[in-house]
Amino acid sequence: MLSYALRRLAATIPVMGVVALFVFSLLYLAPGDPAAVIAGDIATEEDIARIRARLGLDEPYLVRFGTWLWALLHGDLGTSIFTGLPVTTLIGQRVEPTLALTLCTLVVAVALAVPLGVIAAARAGSFLDRVVMAVSVLGFSVPVFVLAYGLVLLFAVELEWLPVQGYSSITKGLGPFVQHMILPSVALGITYMALIARITRASMLDVLAQDYVRTAHAKGLAPSAVLIQHALKNAAVPIVTIIGIGVALLIGGVVVTETVFAIPGIGRLTVDAILRRDYPIIQGVTLLFSAVYVLVNLLVDLSYPLFDPRIRY
Amino acid sequence: MTTVAIVPPAADLSAAPTMWGWVGGTLRRHPTAIAGGIVLLLMVAVAVLAPWLGTGDPLAVIPTRRLKPPSAQFWFGTDMLGRDVYSRVIYGSRVSLTVGLSVAVIATTIGLAIGLVTGFLRRVDAIVMRVMDGLMSIPPVLLAIALIALTKASLGNVVFAIAVSEVPRVVRLVRSLVLTLREQPYVEAAIASGTRLPLILIRHILPNTTAPLLVQATYICASAMITEAILSFIGAGTPPDIPSWGNIMAESRSLIQIAGTLLLFPGIFLSLTVLSVNLLGDGMRDALDPRLARRM
Numbered sequence: 001m002l003s004y005a006l007r008r009l010a011a012t013i014p015v016m017g018v019v020a021l022f023v024f025s026l027l028y029l030a031p032g033d034p035a036a037v038i039a040g041d042i043a044t045e046e047d048i049a050r051i052r053a054r055l056g057l058d059e060p061y062l063v064r065f066g067t068w069l070w071a072l073l074h075g076d077l078g079t080s081i082f083t084g085l086p087v088t089t090l091i092g093q094r095v096e097p098t099l100a101l102t103l104c105t106l107v108v109a110v111a112l113a114v115p116l117g118v119i120a121a122a123r124a125g126s127f128l129d130r131v132v133m134a135v136s137v138l139g140f141s142v143p144v145f146v147l148a149y150g151l152v153l154l155f156a157v158e159l160e161w162l163p164v165q166g167y168s169s170i171t172k173g174l175g176p177f178v179q180h181m182i183l184p185s186v187a188l189g190i191t192y193m194a195l196i197a198r199i200t201r202a203s204m205l206d207v208l209a210q211d212y213v214r215t216a217h218a219k220g221l222a223p224s225a226v227l228i229q230h231a232l233k234n235a236a237v238p239i240v241t242i243i244g245i246g247v248a249l250l251i252g253g254v255v256v257t258e259t260v261f262a263i264p265g266i267g268r269l270t271v272d273a274i275l276r277r278d279y280p281i282i283q284g285v286t287l288l289f290s291a292v293y294v295l296v297n298l299l300v301d302l303s304y305p306l307f308d309p310r311i312r313y
Numbered sequence: 314m315t316t317v318a319i320v321p322p323a324a325d326l327s328a329a330p331t332m333w334g335w336v337g338g339t340l341r342r343h344p345t346a347i348a349g350g351i352v353l354l355l356m357v358a359v360a361v362l363a364p365w366l367g368t369g370d371p372l373a374v375i376p377t378r379r380l381k382p383p384s385a386q387f388w389f390g391t392d393m394l395g396r397d398v399y400s401r402v403i404y405g406s407r408v409s410l411t412v413g414l415s416v417a418v419i420a421t422t423i424g425l426a427i428g429l430v431t432g433f434l435r436r437v438d439a440i441v442m443r444v445m446d447g448l449m450s451i452p453p454v455l456l457a458i459a460l461i462a463l464t465k466a467s468l469g470n471v472v473f474a475i476a477v478s479e480v481p482r483v484v485r486l487v488r489s490l491v492l493t494l495r496e497q498p499y500v501e502a503a504i505a506s507g508t509r510l511p512l513i514l515i516r517h518i519l520p521n522t523t524a525p526l527l528v529q530a531t532y533i534c535a536s537a538m539i540t541e542a543i544l545s546f547i548g549a550g551t552p553p554d555i556p557s558w559g560n561i562m563a564e565s566r567s568l569i570q571i572a573g574t575l576l577l578f579p580g581i582f583l584s585l586t587v588l589s590v591n592l593l594g595d596g597m598r599d600a601l602d603p604r605l606a607r608r609m
Contacts, residue, residue, distance in 0.1 A: 018447020026459055137595065141588035143539045145546050145562065146580035153573040164570060252454030256543050260566075270455075274462050274549045286459050290451045 005302055012294050019290045020072065023283045024065050027078075030279045077287070078280035082273075087284040091266060097167050098265035101188065101257065102250050104181050109189035110196060110243060114232075117200025117239075122227055124205060132197055139194025144253045148187035148260040155183060165262040180261075188257045192246045199242040203235035210234075236307035244300035251289045346596020352589035356582075360406040368400035371556045382574070389578045392565060401556040402579050408557035409538045409586055412472055416537035417530040419476040424483020425526060429514050431484065432491025442488070445481040453478040457540055458549055466552045471544060475537045486529055490522050524601045531594035535587045542583055558583040 035052040036043070043051075052058050056067055071078070077087035120132040142150075156164040162183055168176035207213065208231055216226045258267035266285055273281035304311045359366065374394045381391040389398035431438040448456065460474035494500060495518070503513050544550030545559025553560055558579040565575035 014443050015446045015450050141591050142584045143542050149576045248452040251452040271547045282462050294450045
């Protein structure tokens with residue numbers, strides 16, 4: 001198991017290498033000369049040339065990539081063009097709201113979608129099944145920010161039950177934190193939920209048609225025990241896989257959700273960076289999110305034996 | 314599951330159903346797909362006929378009529394610059410549909426080309442698939458954002474950025490199809506009889522990929538329309554002088570508490586269009602893969 005985990009971890013290195021190369025090329029190709037920006041308005045051509053040489057900007061592509069990668073491996077993501085602060089510092093300041101939002105969404109979405117998918121499969125063709133399927137098609141079609149504004153208009157502007165926007169750290173009390181999290185989490189989570197519910201239903205339908213499920217029913221097990229202990233456990237692998245793959249939806253959505261709800265997280269940082277063309281930040285965020293995505297899916301892979309003992313590493 | 318193989322009744326060969334006839338028949342059995350198709354056709358009609366649908370100049374800034382609520386004159390009200398939101402939303406359909414369709418066509422074509430070649434050439438395969446794995450591990454919206462940040466905002470660049478972020482998934486699909494197809498006896502026979510690779514690809518492999526690709530292209534179209542709206546919404550997409558649904562919503566963002574309808578109308582149009590494309594895609598998938606239809 002450990003050796004398998006290490007091998008899988010090693011297999012992510014070429015993947016992350018491609019991501020790093022892509023992200024580096026992004027900065028390499030980016031318009032504008034960082035040396036000219038640093039030198040300021042009154043700098044002469046020689047000043048700029050000196051700064052270029054000092055920063056290594058006149059080196060060839062591969063040499064610069066090597067230098068950049070070496071710095072990256074030492075935890076240096078470069079310096080923001082606009083603020084002059086290290087990118088790692090800027091991201092570090094913004095991690096908490098983003099982490100809180102995605103984790104809340106993840107937990108709530110999985111906790112709701114899996115039971116819904118199971119019930120829909122158990123009662124396939126029923127009214128409830130149709131409702132779950134219809135909502136899941138809708139969930140794929142309504143963009144995050146459209147749903148977000150719909151929710152804000154209804155629950156914050158009309159009914160005034162919840163705040164329109166903003167973020168309250170969990171350290172300042174659970175009440176305000178939850179209040180500020182409800183609308184963003186629902187908006188962000190709906191597509192993710194639709195995806196998980198759909199796959200859960202499909203996977204359960206496959207398993208429920210197996211002989212051993214009929215046997216379990218025949219020997220008089222309670223329907224709920226058959227559903228959960230026999231069927232859900234066997235249907236778990238595709239469900240867990242889609243939970244991992246769907247994290248890409250959450251990451252893309254978080255950029256938008258934080259903009260709608262004015263949450264000071266990494267997504268908001270990204271949007272500000274795009275508007276100011278602050279490439280090192282865009283670079284850092286892309287790397288970070290991709291690494292998280294790759295790691296999540298690695299963990300998902302490694303979790304398979306928990307659900308299916310036949311899978312052994 | 315117990316499946317009993319039933320020998321199909323001897324069919325009259327002259328009336329053998331074509332793939333398309335079969336698709337048509339199955340579509341008829343899926344009323345939601347029909348509904349999706351009708352709504353989509355309506356949207357296309359709206360986009361084409363935009364100037365004749367009672368719209369005015371979507372860019373005309375008239376400060377004296379700022380932030381009017383919906384009325385008989387301004388069906389969807391006016392925005393903070395006094396522009397007619399109805400006209401803007403109607404013209405916005407052009408952007409969404411153009412982006413959706415172009416991205417679907419471009420991404421499937423490029424993905425198909427790469428997938429066909431990599432599926433057959435082992436040496437190319439190893440390298441290309443590592444690159445695709447890398448690109449796929451960047452969440453698509455983020456990849457599009459990163460690409461668009463490099464260039465000036467224009468409709469062409471938006472299409473390019475979204476298409477690139479969709480290509481790896483098409484390559485994956487085509488490659489997996491090719492890997493299965495090339496083990497088929499008729500392909501082996503073609504190889505054995507000395508048929509050249511390009512001919513094998515075009516004559517034997519390509520026709521078998523069209524059906525799944527068509528379904529995939531439909532989903533790409535839907536997802537591209539969402540991504541375009543997201544990019545425009547965060548200010549990294551369609552330039553502000555072209556009214557797109559994402560732009561209209563972005564401009565009215567700060568007005569959510571006073572003029573929420575400004576955000577509502579473009580949002581409804583966008584969701585409805587994406588929904589219709591998705592329904593059409595689901596219908597086609599069910600028609601082309603009955604095994605999947607039972608489950609999804």
